Amino acid sequence: MRYLDEFGDPDLARALLDDIHRTVTKPWALMEVCGGQTHTIIRNGIDQLLPEQVTLIHGPGCPVCVTPLEMIDRALEIASRPDVIFCSFGDMLRVPGSGRDLFRVKSDGGDVRIVYSPLDAVRLAQEHPDKQVVFFGIGFETTAPANAMTVTMAQQLGLTNFSLLVSHVLVPPAITALMESPVRRVQAFLAAGHVCTVMGMADYQPLVEKYHVPIVVTGFEPLDVLQGIRQALVQLEEGRAELENAYPRAVSYEGNAVARQVVGEVFETCDRAWRGIGVIPMSGWRLAPEFADFDAELRFDVTGITTEESGLCRSGEVLQGLITPVECAAFGKECTPRAPLGAPMVSSEGACAAYYQFRRLESPAAGGAR
Amino acid sequence: MCLGVPGQVTAVWEANGTRFATADFGGVTKEICLAYVPDVVVGDYTIVHVGFALTRLDEASALETLELFRSVGLLDEELGVVRTPTGPTSAAG
Amino acid sequence: MTDHLDLEGWSCPMPLRDHPQVVMGHGGGGALSSDLVEHLLLPAYGDDGGVLAQLGDAAVLAINGGRIAMSTDSFVVRPRFFPGGNVGDLAVNGTVNDVAMTGARPLHLAVGMVLEEGLQLAELDLIARTMGRAARRAGVGIVTGDTKVVDSGHGDGVYLTTTGIGVIDEGVDLGPHRVRPGDAVIVSGPIALHGIAVMSVREGLEFGSEIETDCAPLNGLVVALLASGADVHMLRDPTRGGVAATLNEIATSSRTGVAIEERAVPVPDAVRAACGFLGLDPLYVANEGKLVAFVAAEHAELALATMHAHEYGVGAVRIGTVVEEHPGVVVARTGIGGTRVVGLPLAEQLPRIC
Secondary structure: OOOOHHHHOHHHHHHHHHHHHHHOOOOEEEEEEEHHHHHHHHHHOHHHHOOOOEEEEEEEEOHHHHOOHHHHHHHHHHHOOOOEEEEEOHHHHHOOOOOOOHHHHHHOOOEEEEOOOHHHHHHHHHHOOOOEEEEEEEEOOOOHHHHHHHHHHHHHHOOOOEEEEEEEEOHHHHHHHHHHOOOOOOOEEEEEHHHHHHHOOHHHHHHHHHHOOOEEEEOOOHHHHHHHHHHHHHHHHHOOOOEEEOOOOOOOOOOOHHHHHHHHHHEEEEEEEEOOOEEEEEEEEEEOHHHHHHEHHHHOOOOOOOOOOOOOOOHHHHHOOOOOHHHOOOEOOOEEOOEOOOHHHOOOOOHHHHHHHHOOOOOOOOOOOO | OOOOEEEEEEEEEEEOOEEEEEEEEOOEEEEEEOOOOOOOOOOOEEEEEOOEEEEEOOHHHHHHHHHHHHHHHHHHHHHOEEEOOOOEEEOOO | OOOOOOHHHOOOOOHHHHOOOOOHHHHOOOHHHHHHHHHHHHHHHOOOOOOHHHOOOOEEEEEOOEEEEEEEEEEOOOOOEEOOEEHHHHHHHHHHHHHHOOOOEEEEEEEEEEEEOOOOHHHHHHHHHHHHHHHHHHOOEEEEEEEEEEOOOOOOOEEEEEEEEEEEOOOOOOOHHHOOOOOEEEEOOOOOHHHHHHHOOOOOOOOEOOOOOOOOOOHHHHHHHHHOOOOEEEEEOOOOOHHHHHHHHHHHHHOOEEEEEHHHOOOOHHHHHHHHHHOOOHHHOOOOOOOEEEEOHHHHHHHHHHHHOOOOOOOOEEEEEEEOOOOOOEEEEOOOOOEEEOOOOOOOOOOOOO
């Protein structure tokens, strides 16, 4: 694919890695916020190829992982109803709620469908006027414009059988929470490229200044990730803390103004519980009151849900970068992709799943953990 | 987050006041929504996420970035860094 | 109806307990499927000859001083018609290939059909003719069959089951017991075409592409390989779960490690693009006209040359080597020189957004 394959070129990767090795003189800890970046790092073995002194901490940028348990349980409840067609992205189907997941609901007879785009859900609503079509609107800011458009389209089309179960999360408040935490290890951040494609870069300037931490907007292909790491390390070695853009082909400082406007109309900011971490104030989006008609939480009375997390699961610590998955006692034993205790073991970009798939040969004893 | 893939717009049309397009991802074609990129026209590359184009891909910038990477490689050669599969070995020791 | 299931009595403490009912993953060809077979079906069937426990795609049986291979497979693919073929092609070639992977020459097929009331006869005719054509192409005969009809709403149009038998010539000995460290791992051509072709027409995910299924009979290729004099140790066709599942199964059953070069794995550009677009790893996507061969190191070139000379082996490539390290685990060297474990897929890969 054009403008993709070139950014995986092994010779250029080696050139960037060599330059990184030449640059680093002290130990540094960087965090890549975005799960898609974690996936690239682990899948390509980038973390193994970096200098020993560089530690990559995998951040909570996996919307599947951090979707609050209560929200998963609400989704399960709604999807179980006989008059509902429940549409979701593939990643969400195996995320464990309290005791079951969407796959289970499907095998119990629920009409659960995987869609590529939220627009597919709108189309289904048009095709099945006798059913209630609900779309599971999770994701970071990147997915919000798509989800927002389903609401405006449904409104335009006068659909009464379409609703959205919204659980958006925002990156800047998460970075704030991480930097405010007493146990803070992160010295530089690789910001999520496509989040910034939508939102622009302005939100990160105050974070750079307040915490004196380099933030480099980074893409997702191997060369993009290496370049982001390289720029962050150069800043750290030089004692600078600036906001830089290592993904200029897809990110501008202003972001996408049209998208931000629509998103600003359809959603409003709210507190959000991040699974495994806790409530981060003003870190989520929910549907604005004007669009209450399309809010699945209001349309389906899903109160009275009791949630139940596994006591063994340490996903919160993993998501905050406090431990690596291999350091969790349940990793690979009670908790595996086939029987996950927490969301990071399910999502293809969750740190635990990535480690399980790609790093199973390492263990803390073998010195594989960083 | 954010599986956003670059695709080239090969056709554009309007439906119910919204712009749609056919995007070509290296041989795979898919219908996408252009509502968020009013300036994108046939021939442009866009980054597509869950069926929506989020931005026009700046091709000049992409090529510049690749040039930058290549120049890093040339710098290595100048410094006599020998590239090995597992790590650099500087000729300078 | 059935005896009460004693969950406590199961030998493996975990997996099946999490799914008191059948889930789609149980048919995916990955870990969930193996669980179902090993922890529910095997104990139930009993296994006096030890043949079933080998869990090969085909059973090798001693009969009247000779050996035959027998295999059965059911075909429930949806949609039934996909670019380059239909379920009829799969039903014939799938079983022909399973039999051929033991080194046997497939001879005869039995076909069981479960038809849903209301299925268009024109569609059935098309599928049946496809099967006849595929059988002729593979050089096998459909010698017996059965057809049942179920009420409308109780079947998915057509369910096909084919059972094949073949003869194993004396001296042919393929299987995980022959796999050794040092063996070359060869794949007969570009991967992931079938899975992507089917996905491209699956509802909810449709996308336009030129990719067609690679569904093909491989018995001729196997005959050529065995006749070449190359010391072939093991053959398997990577269907559900892709090349990754196959390599993992063989690594486990032969108790060796497998090391592959990611860059060597042949993936057509269009397939790579589709996988990139959906967020799938080609190693986990299904094939229907490919085989993986484990060949003695000194005969790797001979095997490759032999395959290149055959219609279905033109794109054969060596992708790796069997190693002593990490027995049971498949490790890939990534494009940029790192390593990653290529694990057994849990169930069918799902397109992802992240």
